[in-house]
Amino acid sequence: MRRILIVDDELEICRSLSELLQESGFQAFFTTEAQEALALMQKSQPDLLLLDVRMPELGGIDLLKIIKEQQHDIPVIMITGFPSFQTAVTAMRYGAINIFPKPVRFQELLREISTLLDRREARSRQNSLHPQTMPESRSQEMKKINETLTRVARTDAPVIITGESGTGKELVAQMLHRQSRRRKEAFVKVNCAAIPDTLLETELFGCEAGAYTDAKSSRAGKFEIAHQGTLFFDEIGDMDIRLQAKILRVLQEQEFERVGGHRTFTTNTRIVAATNQDIVQLIKKGAFREDLYYRLSVVEIHLPPLRERKEDIDILSHYFLETFNKLYGKKIVSMSPHVRSLLLHHDWPGNIRELRNTIERAVIFCDGREIKECDLPEQYRNLSSGSEAQNYEAAIEELDRERILEALRLSDGIKSHAAELLKIHRKTLYNKMKRLGLE
Structure with a gap:
């Protein structure tokens, strides 16, 4: 039976969530003491953790950092009575999969838990994934x-x-x-x-x-x-x-x-x-x-923050997409233009780790062949303003321009070789160069 540990300083929330989870077929146990959570995790080895953000003595974010240091792979979902975008991003930055505001919408939480644990079990049947290299930077x-x-x-x-x-x-x-x-x-x-x-x-x-x-x-x-x-x-x-x-x-x-x-x-x-x-x-x-x-x-x-090397966001996003496709047995081929726009315009205070966590969750919840806005954690949706959306094409064109110029540099200006490096047909390269004024 799947085991879930609830850590919240409000006893009634612990009891109600525990009862609801047990009725749904989980083994749930809880503590109102953050310090006790570490001992419970060692003793009971839960499959997932529900963790409150605000607690006395040791806060939820601090506890999250300690837990992730000891057990990298355990899924952690944060819950909070004081939701804010900054809190959500901080939680994702330190390894949380998602954050739910109180009062918790239980059916949504249940769906999230079930999906995460299904994927975790599938993942455990494969080799653990700890990427040792990253794609070549454009920065x-x-x-x-x-x-x-x-x-x-x-x-x-x-x-x-x-x-x-x-x-x-x-x-x-x-x-x-x-x-x-x-x-x-x-x-x-x-x-x-x-x-x-x-x-x-x-x-x-x-x-x-x-x-x-x-x-x-x-x-x-x-x-x-x-x-x-x-x-x-x-x-x-x-x-x-x-x-x-x-x-x-x-x-x-x-x-x-x-x-x-x-x-x-x-x-x-x-x-x-x-x-x-x-x-x-x-x-x-x-x-x-x-x-x-x-x-x-x-x-x-x-190491510069990701917001200062935004030319790498697109390539890192697709790298993580391919990584988690392999891990979770998915066949997602792309991200929607709006998702790419959201990723490009977000400041990423949690940097590459936050981006990686975001793409992993999106892959887990994507049922089609393209990641859409609904597959992202809720706090990332509708971030881009109208002006940002209008600038999306310009941002993509600038990325294309940089990739083409770099490929031409590496191939000593030979366009056919540059097309091979970019893995596109040479006619496609010619058309892109013409559109971008690179002829």
């Missing part, structure tokens, strides 16, 4: 970044990757590792924002038996596990400043001790760090060590 800035990555990957230089949440910092770190001489060794990730400060030291350095009450046996930390490989510090800006001093020592001396131990371990680990915060401002506030920053930032790579 000149991203092309320069890719050139930098190729150069830096061959070295052991520490790298710090900056950029907003969802811009692909972890993917860049993985690319650095895969292109390095350490690629056959471990790539180990630690999220400094998801692990409490009191546990992060043990997570990094390991501990000896008896180091603290629950330490019944010795265990290795991330530095030992990543020996000869790459250790990726995600959200390093959230690391406690006292722990930063110990990280600096490891970088300088390549040695450390486990918590509660005296034996010195050596480590040969490449360090890659990432943050969505302004490190310079953190240094000024005394929240980040300047010497650690300079040690980490031998090479600094800044």
Whole structure:
């Protein structure tokens, strides 16, 4: 029986949703305490989570971030009594599939849950999908970044990757590792924002038996596990400043001790760090060590937000469409002009992650061969103004122009070769060039 965990600080909502779900054939259980939800998830392994946005102590968005760090694939639907577009986008940004306002329209929620779980079960019968590469960017800035990555990957230089949440910092770190001489060794990730400060030291350095009450046996930390490989510090800006001093020592001396131990371990680990915060401002506030920053930032790579590389929205959308077509066994061939317009004109505060989540949900709920506005999460519908809709054709033409110019550059101006790169007939290319004034 499919299991659903409800997390809401209002007991009556928990009870009513639980009863309705059980009447519909689900096994439902709930908690009004956000902190208890993590323990329940470990114990009961739910198939889907219904999560309230506003809760005391630990908010729903913060809990969502922790859950997604621990269990990437579990579908999460948010519910809120204070709906807003910004709340919806923030939830999608951190991995929620959708958000429902209170009072919840149960039949719509039930349809969403059933569809998501049907697709998840189909997905579990296939190999897990974790894209390791992305399509080639049309953005000149991203092309320069890719050139930098190729150069830096061959070295052991520490790298710090900056950029907003969802811009692909972890993917860049993985690319650095895969292109390095350490690629056959471990790539180990630690999220400094998801692990409490009191546990992060043990997570990094390991501990000896008896180091603290629950330490019944010795265990290795991330530095030992990543020996000869790459250790990726995600959200390093959230690391406690006292722990930063110990990280600096490891970088300088390549040695450390486990918590509660005296034996010195050596480590040969490449360090890659990432943050969505302004490190310079953190240094000024005394929240980040300047010497650690300079040690980490031998090479600094800044990833631009998606709103500053809108020429990539169309190509990324179709890449994710093909990706989720394969994953869910769909045969969707396109997106409607209005959907493409919505995607092009949205600001994407959640960046590539938000776009990926949006396309995944659209693929799941699309029953035809073209994604339409009704397949998008509700908060994305009717976003474009009349003037934006009128500018849609101009935006598409500009994308076509850039693609053609790039293909001509790569093919040294030979149109037949450019047509092959674009996977279109050469006559089609000639017609497009004539229409766009590129002859």
